[in-house]
Amino acid sequence: MIPVMKPFLGEEEAQAAAEAVRSGWVAQGPRVARFEEEFARHVGAAHGVALSSCTTALHLALVALGIGPGDEVIVPSLSFIATANAARYVGATPVFADVEEFTGNVTVDTVDAVRTLRTRAVIAVHQGGVPFDTDALRRACGQWDVALVEDAACAAGSTAYGRPVGEGALLAAWSFHPRKVITTGEGGALTLDREDWAQRLRRLREHGMNVSAAARHASNQPVFEAYLETGYNYRMTDIQAAVGLVQLGKLNAMVARRRELATRYHALLSDVDGVTTLMDPPYGQSNFQSFWVLLDQRFGRGRDEVLAELAAAGVSARRGIMAAHLEPAYAQSRSLRLPVTERLTRDSLILPLYHTLAEQEQEHVVNSLRKSVGR
Numbered sequence: 572m573i574p575v576m577k578p579f580l581g582e583e584e585a586q587a588a589a590e591a592v593r594s595g596w597v598a599q600g601p602r603v604a605r606f607e608e609e610f611a612r613h614v615g616a617a618h619g620v621a622l623s624s625c626t627t628a629l630h631l632a633l634v635a636l637g638i639g640p641g642d643e644v645i646v647p648s649l650s651f652i653a654t655a656n657a658a659r660y661v662g663a664t665p666v667f668a669d670v671e672e673f674t675g676n677v678t679v680d681t682v683d684a685v686r687t688l689r690t691r692a693v694i695a696v697h698q699g700g701v702p703f704d705t706d707a708l709r710r711a712c713g714q715w716d717v718a719l720v721e722d723a724a725c726a727a728g729s730t731a732y733g734r735p736v737g738e739g740a741l742l743a744a745w746s747f748h749p750r751k752v753i754t755t756g757e758g759g760a761l762t763l764d765r766e767d768w769a770q771r772l773r774r775l776r777e778h779g780m781n782v783s784a785a786a787r788h789a790s791n792q793p794v795f796e797a798y799l800e801t802g803y804n805y806r807m808t809d810i811q812a813a814v815g816l817v818q819l820g821k822l823n824a825m826v827a828r829r830r831e832l833a834t835r836y837h838a839l840l841s842d843v844d845g846v847t848t849l850m851d852p853p854y855g856q857s858n859f860q861s862f863w864v865l866l867d868q869r870f871g872r873g874r875d876e877v878l879a880e881l882a883a884a885g886v887s888a889r890r891g892i893m894a895a896h897l898e899p900a901y902a903q904s905r906s907l908r909l910p911v912t913e914r915l916t917r918d919s920l921i922l923p924l925y926h927t928l929a930e931q932e933q934e935h936v937v938n939s940l941r942k943s944v945g946r
C-alpha cells in the first residue's frame with residue numbers, strides 16, 4: 572500500500588531521542604529552548620514557544636488575546652476541526668467563512684462577508700501548506716481592529732511575498748504531528764514577535780508559574796515559584812525537541828522534494844480532463860504538505876468511487892479537507908451554505924506525497940487514477 576504520508580525519520584532522530592533519554596532530562600528543558608529558538612528563526616519570527624500540539628497553540632493564542640464568551644472568532648469551515656474548536660475552548664463562538672477555490676483559503680472578502688461588531692479575531696489557515704494572502708489579510712484585519720491568528724499547522728517552509736509564512740505574523744500556530752512536514756511525534760509551537768506575549772505564553776503553558784521548572788532545576792538556590800494566573804500543562808518534552816531539532820535540519824530538503832513531486836503530479840495529470848491540480852498562488856509558494864486534486868463532471872467518476880478504486884489498487888488517498896460545519900459537533904451550523912467549501916470537501920482528494928515517494932510509485936498513483944475512468 573502506498574500511504575498518503577510517511578514521516579521522514581531516520582537513525583539521526585533515533586540517536587537524538589536516545590541522547591535526551593540518557594541525559595536524564597526528559598521533560599521540557601534545554602532541548603525545548605533550543606528547538607523553539609531555532610524554529611522561530613527558521614520561520615522568520617523573533618520568538619518561539621514550543622507546545623504540546625497545534626491545537627493547544629491555537630487555544631493559548633486566543634487566551635493570550637483575551638478572547639472569551641460573547642466574542643466571535645471567524646474561521647474557515649474547510650479545515651481540520653481543531654481550528655474551529657479553539658474558539659469554543661475559550662467560550663467564544665466560531666463563525667464560519669467560505670474559502671476561494673484556487674487555494675482553499677479564506678480571503679479578505681470571505682472574512683468580511685461574515686464579520687460583525689462582535690468579531691474579535693480571525694483564525695486564517697494556510698491550508699495544506701498553501702499560504703493565504705498574508706499581505707492582504709493582515710492589512711484588512713489591522714484596519715478592522717481584529718486580531719489575526721495564523722493557523723500554520725501545515726505550513727512550515729511555505730512562503731508568501733518572498734518571506735517565510737511566520738514572518739510578520741501577530742501569532743502563528745504550528746503542528747509537528749507526523750501528518751505534517753516535520754514531526755516531533757506530537758507537538759506544536761506559537762511564533763510571534765512580541766516579547767511580552769512570548770513570556771506570558773511560556774508561563775501559560777506551564778501552569779501559570781513565574782519560574783519555569785527548567786530554571787528551578789538549574790538553580791543551586793531554593794527557588795519559590797508563584798502562580799500568577801490559571802495556566803495549563805501544554806509543554807513539549809525534551810525527547811520531542813531532540814527529534815525536532817534533527818527534523819528542522821532537513822526541512823529545506825523536504826520542502827524542495829515535495830515541490831518537485833508536486834510539479835511532477837501536475838505534469839502527469841495535465842492531460843486528464845476534469846482534474847484540476849493544486850498549484851502555487853501568485854504571491855507565494857506552498858510546501859505541498861497536502862497535494863489535492865479537484866474533480867469535476869468531465870472526469871466522469873465521483874470522488875468516493877475514485878477513492879475506493881485507488882484503495883483497491885494499493886493507493887491510500889484521502890478525501891479532501893474536511894468541512895467543520897457539516898460535522899455533528901457543529902450541527903447548529905448545518906444549514907449554513909458555504910458553496911466553495913462544500914464543493915472542495917465533496918469533490919477533492921489528497922494524493923500520496925512524501926519525501927521518499929519513488930517516481931514509479933507516483934506513476935502508479937497517476938495510472939490508477941486514470942484507470943478509474945478508463946484513460
Ligand SMILES: *Cc1c(COP(=O)(O)O)cnc(C)c1O
Pocket residue numbers: 623624625626627650651653654696698722724725745746747748758759
Ligand atoms: C493538523 C492541524 C491542526 C492540529 O494540529 P495538532 O498538532 O495535531 O493539534 C490544526 N489546524 C490545522 C489546519 C491542521 O492541519
